[in-house]
Amino acid sequence: MKATNFKVISRLAGDVVVLYPQGYLNNLAGESLVSKCNSYLSQGIKKVVLNFSGTDFINSIGISLLLHIMEGLKEGGGVLCFTNLSKVHSDTFEMLGLTNHMLVFGDEEEAFRYFDSGSSS
Amino acid sequence: MTIELKRALYNISALADLGKEITSEKDFGDKIQSVLYVIMGTFLANRGAIFWYEKEKRKIIPIARRGFDRKGSPKLKIRLGHVLPMKKNEPYSLADGEGTAAFHQFRDGVVQTGAEIFVPLWVRDEFIGLIVLSRKFTSASYSPEDFELLKVIANQIAITINHHMLFMDLSRQLDENKRLYEQMRRIYHDTIQAFAAAIDAKDVYTRNHSQRVAKYSVAIARELGWEESDVEGIYIAGFLHDVGKLIISNELLNKKEALTDRELLELRRHPALSYKILSKIKFPWKNVVTMVKHHHERLDGRGYPSALMAQDLDEGVKILTLADSFDAMTSERAYRDKLDLREALVEVKRCLDTQFDGKIVAAFCRVLEKEIRGDLPEPNILPHLGNDFDPTVITGLLEALIRELSV
Numbered sequence: 001m002k003a004t005n006f007k008v009i010s011r012l013a014g015d016v017v018v019l020y021p022q023g024y025l026n027n028l029a030g031e032s033l034v035s036k037c038n039s040y041l042s043q044g045i046k047k048v049v050l051n052f053s054g055t056d057f058i059n060s061i062g063i064s065l066l067l068h069i070m071e072g073l074k075e076g077g078g079v080l081c082f083t084n085l086s087k088v089h090s091d092t093f094e095m096l097g098l099t100n101h102m103l104v105f106g107d108e109e110e111a112f113r114y115f116d117s118g119s120s121s
Numbered sequence: 122m123t124i125e126l127k128r129a130l131y132n133i134s135a136l137a138d139l140g141k142e143i144t145s146e147k148d149f150g151d152k153i154q155s156v157l158y159v160i161m162g163t164f165l166a167n168r169g170a171i172f173w174y175e176k177e178k179r180k181i182i183p184i185a186r187r188g189f190d191r192k193g194s195p196k197l198k199i200r201l202g203h204v205l206p207m208k209k210n211e212p213y214s215l216a217d218g219e220g221t222a223a224f225h226q227f228r229d230g231v232v233q234t235g236a237e238i239f240v241p242l243w244v245r246d247e248f249i250g251l252i253v254l255s256r257k258f259t260s261a262s263y264s265p266e267d268f269e270l271l272k273v274i275a276n277q278i279a280i281t282i283n284h285h286m287l288f289m290d291l292s293r294q295l296d297e298n299k300r301l302y303e304q305m306r307r308i309y310h311d312t313i314q315a316f317a318a319a320i321d322a323k324d325v326y327t328r329n330h331s332q333r334v335a336k337y338s339v340a341i342a343r344e345l346g347w348e349e350s351d352v353e354g355i356y357i358a359g360f361l362h363d364v365g366k367l368i369i370s371n372e373l374l375n376k377k378e379a380l381t382d383r384e385l386l387e388l389r390r391h392p393a394l395s396y397k398i399l400s401k402i403k404f405p406w407k408n409v410v411t412m413v414k415h416h417h418e419r420l421d422g423r424g425y426p427s428a429l430m431a432q433d434l435d436e437g438v439k440i441l442t443l444a445d446s447f448d449a450m451t452s453e454r455a456y457r458d459k460l461d462l463r464e465a466l467v468e469v470k471r472c473l474d475t476q477f478d479g480k481i482v483a484a485f486c487r488v489l490e491k492e493i494r495g496d497l498p499e500p501n502i503l504p505h506l507g508n509d510f511d512p513t514v515i516t517g518l519l520e521a522l523i524r525e526l527s528v
Contacts, residue, residue: 026138028155060135060162061142061155067258068187071167095127096165097259 005029008036009054016047016115018108022054025062034068046078049111053084063096070101079103081111132270135163139274143281150184156278157185160252163274164267168235168255172199173282174248181251184282188255189234197234197253203227204251209243210275212268238263240271242279249279249286317360320367324374326454327363333505335359337444337485340492340501344484345436354406355437362413362441365394377455392417393426412437416445421475431478439478443469443485446476451506462510466518473526483526486519493519 006029009020017040021033037048050069058066073080081103085093093099105111142155153171161169168188172181181199183189189197207213215228215237238254252275257263263271317331324330338359342352366374369391373384380388396414404410415438418424420431424442434442450465460468466486473479492500493512 028151028158059159060131060138061158062162063165064158064162064187067161067165067167071188071258091127092131095124095131097261098165101259 006032008033010036010040012045013112015045016049016112017045018049018051020051020054024057024059025055025065026057026059027061030062030065034065034072037069038072041072041076041078046073046076047081047115048073048078049081049083049108051083051108052086052089055089056086058089058092063092063098079115081105081114083107083111128266132163132266135159136270136273138162139277143277149285153185153282156281157187160254160271160274161187163270164254164263165257165259165261166238166254167258170197170253171250171278171282172253173250173286174201184250189236189253194235195233197231197236199231199239199251199253201248203230204239204241205248207239207241209241210272210279211240212263212271212275213239213241214263215239216262238271240275242275242282244279244283247283249282252278313357313360316364320361320363323366323369323371326375326452330448330452331360331363333448334362334441334444336501336505337447338440340488341440341444341481341484342437344488345440345480350406351437354404354409355412355440357404357406358409358412358416358437358441359444361399361409362395362416362445363391364398364413365391365396367398368394375455379456389417389425408435408437411435412441416441418442419476420478423475434478436481439481443477443481446472447485448505462506462515463518466515466522470522479526483523486523486526490516490519490523 006021006023006025006027009022011018011020019033019036021030023029025033040048048069050066070080072078082093083105084107085104090099090104093102093104103111103114105114138159139156142152142159145152145155147155157169157171160166170183170186170189172183174181179201181201181204183197186197215232235255236253237256238252240252242249242251252271314332317335321327321330321332335356336359338355339352342355347355369388373380373388376384392414396410399410399413402410412435415424415427415429415434418427418429418434418438419442420434420439422428422430447465447469450460450468451462453459469477469482469485473482488497489502491497492503493516
């Protein structure tokens with residue numbers, strides 16, 4: 001499998017931060033996604049959107065890192081939305097039983113509508 | 122595709138992830154942290170840790186962890202007595218524990234940390250460490266299939282940690298051997314230097330001569346690009362080249378008047394005597410004994426003890442010859458005054474191709490020039506020559522000699 005450099009781009013929209021993991025989420029470089037998320041959480045940003053449009057591959061290490069993020073937001077009283085998941089990723093999350101514990105949306109707009117509707121508070 | 126099949130495929134790919142991490146060339150800390158993430162991702166544990174057992178300290182120490190170090194939560198501490206009764210490489214769940222007093226004590230100590238699954242890691246009869254996992258993020262229970270997979274993973278991790286521990290042991294042993302070797306080397310050098318001081322003490326005019334010859338030889342050899350082990354060899358040869366003088370009488374060594382033919386013959390026995398003494402020693406460096414034996418040979422075949430010609434003399438001999446002669450020229454002798462640096466260089470030039478090799482003289486001149494310019498952090502020659510010379514004149518002389526020899 002080809003190794004790619006993993007990086008995280010972020011965009012702040014009001015009280016919501018959108019994080020764009022770029023590359024394969026399959027090694028320790030993915031810890032930067034966890035620390036970025038924790039950093040926003042510590043600044044009081046509690047609404048987080050993870051947009052996976054730039055993530056082609058997530059393995060067991062990636063799942064573990066996503067669990068850290070989910071656990072951190074749960075403990076910190078935050079809300080996490082997953083968007084732009086490929087079918088493979090959606091199927092994997094479903095098979096693992098994680099979708100019952102996740103908010104999954106087709107794209108960012110849907111996630112923002114969810115936040116605007118006030119359902120998250 | 123059924124959910125069971127999808128789950129089986131996920132487990133297989135997790136095992137592949139584990140294999141990839143175990144065989145990666147990452148630093149051990151990163152490797153074990155990655156392995157821990159593979160396990161946590163496979164079983165959806167939100168906390169996890171891998172411990173190893175430090176035999177010498179008899180302590181179980183975490184080498185990778187996530188989640189168990191949260192602020193405010195009790196620290197996860199595992200004692201050897203808790204783990205040893207568990208079955209080797211078998212997952213052990215707090216939920217399924219037996220109701221013994223020891224078990225209750227153990228459970229009460231760790232339950233607050235969120236730890237739920239313990240897998241003691243063993244390789245054959247050796248306890249290696251432990252994997253600890255919390256409950257699953259999804260709150261589902263660990264299934265019998267999970268335990269089977271965890272057993273396979275535990276075996277692989279036990280072997281990986283064991284290999285690393287063996288490697289660490291070897292590295293420690295190697296470091297210790299290196300330290301002992303350095304200690305022996307220092308003792309060896311000190312002994313040789315003490316021995317050389319004894320040689321030089323026989324002749325009041327040659328105090329520290331052996332040390333200077335050793336240093337000059339090292340400077341020339343380095344300038345010629347010798348390997349450091351060979352440089353060390355010529356350093357030792359420099360210190361010991363006159364060891365044969367121990368057998369020559371003090372009266373003869375310190376005689377101020379001209380020597381008779383018989384006395385000259387006696388004095389000229391010292392390189393062969395040095396060889397005889399040193400040939401009993403198995404030096405770890407090459408050519409030490411040869412260099413010592415032939416340090417009074419000349420390129421024109423008029424040297425002693427073997428009257429060898431230029432082509433029969435190796436570079437080490439030629440270096441030692443120049444270093445020895447140059448120090449003799451610039452030192453006071455019983456029978457003559459010392460030459461100043463300029464006079465000594467003129468003498469070296471006069472003896473080119475008969476006594477001294479042009480390549481060696483050029484290297485010597487280059488080192489001296491660098492030392493005068495202050496280019497070398499630790500000069501070997503200049504500190505022994507005093508300050509009684511004009512650097513401009515000497516540099517001019519050295520440059521002219523180097524130019525002449527490069528043609």
